[in-house]
């Protein structure tokens with residue numbers, strides 16, 4: 001079977017982009033029989049400033065949401081990245097093979113670094129740690145958004161450089177691109193930006209845990225344009241098209257179907273349809289998350305058990321790689 005590896009950062013409350021674009025996608029891969037490793041990327045989250053006193057709670061909250069979405073801890077391996085120190089160890093081996101020039105040229109790095117006076121090295125090394133995350137488990141497939149493709153190429157290049165220098169230790173991972181637009185939900189306040197956990201405007205995103213009235217309010221306030229018809233044209237009408245995308249994800253439909261159904265509605269009327277669809281899709285997940293949140297010990301057990309399984313897999317791959325590099 002394919003081995004799929006993916007991570008989620010505990011950098012804030014999950015939004016519907018994270019849910020449809022990452023979590024639900026993974027649950028569907030699990031259903032289709034893929035061997036899934038899904039980790040809470042606390043090491044990655046430290047590349048931007050985090051409040052230490054919030055981190056543990058965010059890790060548990062993320063675990064609750066992932067399980068609420070249907071991840072089965074008996075089939076998939078769910079764990080916290082820092083509980084498997086091999087991630088950091090392999091990252092070092094790969095860091096010694098990576099070049100500054102390549103990393104400094106990656107658009108995501110350039111974008112983030114441009115806003116900072118002092119750029120932490122962790123930010124530059126972010127894609128190397130990502131490579132370690134995947135290679136450590138012999139990951140063959142990684143679900144990515146289009147904006148992450150270049151990072152995955154770095155992982156492939158590092159696997160090849162490693163093979164060239166020391167011997168073959170890792171398969172080159174392949175991208176699993178979403179074909180349903182789920183990897184690019186836009187901000188509800190500025191559809192030219194992606195929906196993001198760290199956007200300072202809470203109305204820019206819908207949280208997985210938002211109650212029905214808040215969902216309704218945020219959709220009602222979503223920025224569209226001055227054309228009343230509902231059409232799907234992400235280039236020229238990103239705001240309305242984003243609502244169509246959300247609607248499609250909530251009801252597993254195609255943009256054409258949704259647009260046809262919305263014929264004759266104004267965007268204001270259509271917003272009520274979208275809100276209702278989203279409310280129906282999220283209510284059961286929200287209810288299960290609330291139940292799980294009340295069972296922190298169970299969540300910790302799941303993560304502990306997941307980490308134990310992950311460590312066994314990671315040890316085998318790491319020890320082989322370390323031996324090839326002459327460390328054992």
Ligand code: AQP
Pocket residue numbers: 007008009010011016017018019020021022144145182183184185186194195196197198199
């Ligand atoms: N807007 C989005 N639409 C669809 N998918 C999205 N993801 C993130 N934003 C969208 C996917 O969610 C997963 C979470 O990855 P992450 O925790 O590393 O966060 P991120 O990609 O950096 O994006 P966020 O959630 O907006 O967090 P911040 O604000 O902290 O950067 C990934 O699979 C991502 O593709």
